[in-house]
Amino acid sequence: MAIINYSKNFIICALVLTIASCSKYERTNPNDILGPDGTPVLAIDGYEVISDNNSDAKIQKNETATLKVLVKNTGTKLSQITSAIFTSNSSKIVIENFSPDNIMMGYVGKKNPIGNLRIKVASNATAGETLTCNAKLTDKAGKEFNITLTLTVSDLKPSVISISNSKFVGLNEADAFIGTYSKGLTPIVEMVMTTIGNTDYSDDLKVTITSLNATYPYQFSKTISADIQAGTPKNFEVWLDCLPQSIPNNTNLPLNIAVTDNQGGTIEKQINVIVRPNSAKLDFNSYYIWRGTVTPGSIVSIDCEVKNSGGRALVFLQSGAKISTTSPYLNNLSISINNGTIDQNETSSTLFGFSAEIDYDCPLGIKIPITIELTTNETCPTKFTSIVELDIQ
Helix, strand or coil, X not given: CCCCCCHHHHHHHHHHHHHHHHHCCCCCCHHHCCCCCCXXXXXXXXXXXXEECCCCCCCCCCCEEEEEEEEEECCCCCEEEEEEEEEECCCCEEEEEEEECCCEEECXXXXXXXXXXXXXXXXXXXXXXXXXXXXXXXXXXXXXXXXXXXXXXXXXXXXXXXXXXXXXXXEECCCCEEECCECCCEEEEEEEEEECCCCCEEEEEEEEEEECXXXXXXXXXXXXXXXXXXXXXXXXXXXXXXXXXXCCCCEEEEEEEEEECCCCCEEEEEEEEEEECCCCCEXXXXXXXXXXXXXXXXXXXXXXXXXXXXXXXXXXXXXXXXXXXXXXXXXXXXXXXXXXXXXXCCEECCCEEEEEXXXXXXXXCCEEEEEEEXXXXXXXXXXXXXXXXXXCC
16 A cells, blocks of 8 residues: 655645734734833723712712712723822812722723722702812823813702791700800701602601801701601701801801702702800809918818809809819819709809819919819800919918
8 A cells, every 4th residue: 555645735734824824913902012112091081970879870969979980091002000099179079088999900992990989069069060070190100191080960859858948046955945046055957848749758858957158167967757748747856066166256157958858859948047146154253262271281172153144044064164273383173063054144152163282382472373164064065264363371
């Protein structure tokens, strides 16, 4: 039998096939260019709202939202992002934090997320308004990209609740009297709310009170339980934190009331508050030594007579009294206060007293200052200060 040799023909054919296939291969994915050629160009390419207060995937005023930031590389080379810094470019946005993805990449011609940005939108933002944030991205090669994230404020989601009336008042906790608000009183918002339509509402409501004056910022949020029958107005009282005491007396402070229902719908109402002066006043009339003398080596005990000469009753507790001195010649300085209420124009000689031990080596003829602080026991406490001098004989 004859042996036929195919090896030469096979080698020639294989070589021809290899050359032909190489001549047809082309790179179609710029992201596999890892060499020195090409230039990355990073840009923000929008965002997605992944969480917000009312879960409608929109950015609205007075709302905290988390955004998935999307980046697109319009250049010709893959870029690995090593740093992303976001800062507010508007007084109406607060950047709370940015959580980057484990690996941030800028793929050529592709839009992809690089992390989550948490923001707070101010209460004075308006629907349709465009807000911006600064973004500084740095890639692995050290190249920086200073770009802008643009946000659009949406309309509030309609609520199933309406506010028919609202009022801002002050509570004097000493006598439980509610009246015109002034500093030192507990601020309360009174509202009358009804349902829209013929459906009852029985669930929580989130109430947010925000100052509309940027010079005097204030915001308070509280969740209240509401059970409102359709067609039947219901009264609500919301106790707030204290307004800033630094607000000048008689300032007209505009406030926004926002009530958000269990579906994320929000109803708003604006009210104006006149920040009237604190009417509380306490006179430290006189001090009486009832034990000991103001001499070196003596233990002295002193009572004080005070008068409530202000415009409202005052309530005090033991925890609201402090006493101090700058002198090194007093030991065991202490103050005691009787819990209780002092009505207007009432005088008391039993509200508080103090005692101290005078050093044996205390010089004669000096005056030792003692500072006394009494603070009312209220949500918005008022502090009264008096300085008494011990004349060492």
